[in-house]
Amino acid sequence: MNIQAVADRARVSTATVSRTINGSSKVAPKTAERVRRAIEALGYYPNTNARALGSGRSRIYGLIISDITNPFFPELVKSFEDMAVRNGYEVIVANTGYSPERTEICVQRMLERKVDGVAVMTSEMDSHLIERLHSRQIPMVFLDTGDPANGISNILIDYTAGVDDAVEHIVSLGHTRIAFISGPMDLASARTRRQALLASLKRKGLGSNKSLIEVGNHRIDGGRAAMERLLTLEERPTAVIASNDLTAIGAIGALHRHGLRVPEDISVVGFDDIEISAFLHPALTTVRLSRAAIADRAFQALHRAGKREANTPAVEYKIRPELIIRNSTAPLPKRRG
Amino acid sequence: MNIQAVADRARVSTATVSRTINGSSKVAPKTAERVRRAIEALGYYPNTNARALGSGRSRIYGLIISDITNPFFPELVKSFEDMAVRNGYEVIVANTGYSPERTEICVQRMLERKVDGVAVMTSEMDSHLIERLHSRQIPMVFLDTGDPANGISNILIDYTAGVDDAVEHIVSLGHTRIAFISGPMDLASARTRRQALLASLKRKGLGSNKSLIEVGNHRIDGGRAAMERLLTLEERPTAVIASNDLTAIGAIGALHRHGLRVPEDISVVGFDDIEISAFLHPALTTVRLSRAAIADRAFQALHRAGKREANTPAVEYKIRPELIIRNSTAPLPKRRG
DNA sequence: GCGAGGATTGTAACCGATTACAACCAAGCG
DNA sequence: CGCTTGGTTGTAATCGGTTACAATCCTCGC
Numbered sequence: 001m002n003i004q005a006v007a008d009r010a011r012v013s014t015a016t017v018s019r020t021i022n023g024s025s026k027v028a029p030k031t032a033e034r035v036r037r038a039i040e041a042l043g044y045y046p047n048t049n050a051r052a053l054g055s056g057r058s059r060i061y062g063l064i065i066s067d068i069t070n071p072f073f074p075e076l077v078k079s080f081e082d083m084a085v086r087n088g089y090e091v092i093v094a095n096t097g098y099s100p101e102r103t104e105i106c107v108q109r110m111l112e113r114k115v116d117g118v119a120v121m122t123s124e125m126d127s128h129l130i131e132r133l134h135s136r137q138i139p140m141v142f143l144d145t146g147d148p149a150n151g152i153s154n155i156l157i158d159y160t161a162g163v164d165d166a167v168e169h170i171v172s173l174g175h176t177r178i179a180f181i182s183g184p185m186d187l188a189s190a191r192t193r194r195q196a197l198l199a200s201l202k203r204k205g206l207g208s209n210k211s212l213i214e215v216g217n218h219r220i221d222g223g224r225a226a227m228e229r230l231l232t233l234e235e236r237p238t239a240v241i242a243s244n245d246l247t248a249i250g251a252i253g254a255l256h257r258h259g260l261r262v263p264e265d266i267s268v269v270g271f272d273d274i275e276i277s278a279f280l281h282p283a284l285t286t287v288r289l290s291r292a293a294i295a296d297r298a299f300q301a302l303h304r305a306g307k308r309e310a311n312t313p314a315v316e317y318k319i320r321p322e323l324i325i326r327n328s329t330a331p332l333p334k335r336r337g
Numbered sequence: 338m339n340i341q342a343v344a345d346r347a348r349v350s351t352a353t354v355s356r357t358i359n360g361s362s363k364v365a366p367k368t369a370e371r372v373r374r375a376i377e378a379l380g381y382y383p384n385t386n387a388r389a390l391g392s393g394r395s396r397i398y399g400l401i402i403s404d405i406t407n408p409f410f411p412e413l414v415k416s417f418e419d420m421a422v423r424n425g426y427e428v429i430v431a432n433t434g435y436s437p438e439r440t441e442i443c444v445q446r447m448l449e450r451k452v453d454g455v456a457v458m459t460s461e462m463d464s465h466l467i468e469r470l471h472s473r474q475i476p477m478v479f480l481d482t483g484d485p486a487n488g489i490s491n492i493l494i495d496y497t498a499g500v501d502d503a504v505e506h507i508v509s510l511g512h513t514r515i516a517f518i519s520g521p522m523d524l525a526s527a528r529t530r531r532q533a534l535l536a537s538l539k540r541k542g543l544g545s546n547k548s549l550i551e552v553g554n555h556r557i558d559g560g561r562a563a564m565e566r567l568l569t570l571e572e573r574p575t576a577v578i579a580s581n582d583l584t585a586i587g588a589i590g591a592l593h594r595h596g597l598r599v600p601e602d603i604s605v606v607g608f609d610d611i612e613i614s615a616f617l618h619p620a621l622t623t624v625r626l627s628r629a630a631i632a633d634r635a636f637q638a639l640h641r642a643g644k645r646e647a648n649t650p651a652v653e654y655k656i657r658p659e660l661i662i663r664n665s666t667a668p669l670p671k672r673r674g
Numbered sequence: 675g676c677g678a679g680g681a682t683t684g685t686a687a688c689c690g691a692t693t694a695c696a697a698c699c700a701a702g703c704g
Numbered sequence: 705c706g707c708t709t710g711g712t713t714g715t716a717a718t719c720g721g722t723t724a725c726a727a728t729c730c731t732c733g734c
Binding site: 675676677678679680681682683684685686687688689690691692693694695696697698699700701702703704 | 705706707708709710711712713714715716717718719720721722723724725726727728729730731732733734
C-alpha cells in the first residue's frame with residue numbers, strides 16, 4: 001500500500017497524490033476529490049520515513065526536560081504533545097537527568113532523528129551543544145535561557161512579578177520574619193528564583209537576615225531538612241516561601257512533625273502549583289506557573305520558525321506567574337507571652 | 338555528510354560502510370577499522386529516516402499510556418525510555434486520556450511512524466485497534482490484558498498476592514471493620530483490583546458488609562469524597578484500603594478535615610507507591626507496584642519479539658507487588674467509652 | 675483562428691540508507 | 705594446474721515519498 005497504488009486508482013500520477021495530501025501546490029478540485037476518494041477507499045496513509053527522507057522535514061519535535069518524574073514536567077509534556085499531535089507532529093521526549101553526559105546524548109538523539117525543532121525546557125545546557133543544533137539550522141526555544149538576538153526563541157518567566165505577588169501577600173498578612181528555602185544553587189532556574197525573591201524582599205525593606213535564607217534541593221526531603229534547620233533559630237520565621245511546591249510540601253511535613261500548625265502558627269507559600277498542591281492539607285498557597293502556557297508558547301515558537309516562507313526571527317514570549325491563594329497562609333498570629 | 342562520503346574516505350563501497358555500521362555480515366577487520374576511522378574523522382552518523390525506509394525497521398517503540406499526569410506513569414515512561422535509548426531505540430509516548438477516539442489516534446500515530454513494537458500500558462483498548470496492529474505483525478505487550486496464546490505478550494500483575502499482603506497486615510493489627518475505596522468501575526484495572534481485594538477479604542471471613550465498599554475515581558478528590566461518605570456510617574471503619582495512592586491521599590485529607598488522626602484513629606493503606614507517598618505526613622503504607630520492573634519487562638518483550646531470527650512466541654511475565662509498611666497503619670485503637 | 679499565459683498534471687531525479695546478487699580473490703584439493 | 709569453496713567487497717535495485725522542471729490543456733483577447 002503506497003502512493004503508487006493510490007495514483008493508479010485515481011488515474012493520476014504520484015506527484016498529484018503527493019500534492020493533494022500536502023496541499024502544496026494547486027490541484028484541480030475535481031482531481032483532488034478523486035484522489036481523496038482513492039485514499040479513503042484504500043485506507044492509505046503515507047510512510048512517514050519516506051516523507052521525511054524526501055522532504056527533509058521529519059515532523060518530529062524534540063522536547064528536552066530534566067526529569068519527567070519531577071511533577072513540574074508531566075503537564076508540560078502532555079500539553080506540548082497535545083498541540084504537536086493536533087498539528088500532525090510527533091514528539092520525542094528526552095530526560096537529561098541534570099547530567100551533562102546524558103544531555104549530550106539527548107542532543108545526539110535529536111540530530112539522528114532529524115527533528116524539526118527542539119524545545120529545551122531545562123536550564124542546564126552547554127553552549128557547544130546549543131551550537132551543534134544551531135549550526136544545523138534547527139529551530140530552538142528555551143525556557144528563560146534563550147537569546148532571541150542570537151536566533152534562539154525564548155520563553156521568559158516573569159519571576160519578579162510572581163514573587164512580588166507572593167511577598168506582597170505575605171507582608172499584607174502582617175509577616176515580617178519571612179524565610180526562603182531556595183532550590184539547589186547549581187540549577188540556573190533555582191538561582192533566578194532566589195535572586196528575584198531576595199530583590200523583592202529588599203524592596204519591602206526586609207530580607208537582610210541571611211539566616212532566614214536556606215538551601216533545599218527542589219525535592220520534598222530537601223524542603224523538610226531546610227525547615228528543620230530554620231526551626232532551630234532563636235527567632236523563628238512566621239512565614240516561609242519555598243522555591244517550588246515540593247520544597248513547600250517538605251517544609252510543611254517538618255512543621256507538622258514539630259507539632260506546629262499551618263497556617264495558624266506558620267504560613268507557607270510554594271511555587272509552580274503542581275497538581276497535588278490543591279489537594280494537600282492544608283491546600284497550598286502558591287505561585288502558579290502555567291505549564292500549559294509554556295508548552296503552548298514553546299510549540300508556537302518552533303512551529304513558526306519551521307514555516308520556511310518567512311525567515312521568521314526568533315521570538316520572545318513573556319509568561320506571568322499568578323498567585324493562587326489557598327489555605328497555607330494566614331495573618332500573623334498574635335504574640336503569646 | 339552521508340554514507341557515500343564515508344565510503345569515499347575509507348576507499349570502500351557504501352555497502353561495506355553499511356555492513357560495518359550494522360555488523361550484519363562479515364567485514365574484514367582491517368576494512369572495518371578503516372571505515373570506523375573515516376566515520377570518526379567525519380563525525381558521521383546515519384540518517385535514521387533513510388535507515389528506516391530501507392530496512393523497514395524504524396528503531397522506534399510506541400508507549401501508550403492513559404495519562405502522563407497520573408503519577409503512576411512518569412517513572413514507567415522514564416524507565417522504558419532509558420532502556421530504549423541504551424539499546425539505540427527511540428520512544429514515542431502517547432496519552433489516550435481514557436478516550437476511545439484519542440486511543441484510535443494513538444494507534445494511528447504508531448502505524449504512521451512505523452514503530453517496531455507497542456507497549457500498551459493502559460487497560461482500555463478496543464480489540465479492533467489491537468487487530469490493526471496485530472495484522473501488521475507489530476509486536477505488542479500489554480499490562481494485564483494481553484493474551485500470549487494469541488501472540489501478544491503480557492505483563493501479569495499478581496494483584497492477589499499484593500492485596501493479600503495488605504489485608505494480612507491490616508488484619509494482623511487487629512482491624513476487622515475494613516473499608517475499601519475502589520477506582521472507577523469503567524476502568525478494567527480498577528475492577529481487577531477490586532475483585533482481588535474482595536476475594537482477599539472473603540478469605541479472611543470479612544468483607545460481607547457492602548456499605549464499607551466505596552467507589553472513587555483514582556484521584557485525590559474521589560478518595561476524599563468516598564472517605565466523607567464512609568465517615569457518615571453508623572459504624573465507621575477502623576482501616577481503609579484504597580485502590581491507589583492518590584485515593585489514599587484524598588482519604589487522609591478527609592480524615593484530617595474531620596479531626597481524625599492517621600494512623601491513631603484510622604489506618605490507611607494505598608496501592609502503587611508513587612514517589613510522594615514516602616514523604617507524606619504520615620508516610621503512606623502502601624503496596625508497591627514497581628514501574629521500573631514493568632518497564633523492564635515491557636521492553637524485553639518487544640525487544641525479543643523484534644529479533645527476526647527466532648520466531649519468538651509471545652511471553653508472559655509475572656510481577657509481584659510488595660507491601661511497604663510506613664506510618665499510616667497502626668494497631669486497632671482501644672475502644673473508648 | 676491563433677498565440678499568450680495561467681492552471682494542472684506528469685516525468686523523473688533525488689533523499690540516504692539497506693541488501694540481494696554478482697564478482698572477485700586466495701586457499702585448498704585432487 | 706584447474707576447479708571448488710568460502711570469505712570479502714562492489715553494483716545496483718529498492719524502500720516510498722517530494723519536488724524541480726517539462727509538458728499539456730484551456731481560456732481569452734485580438
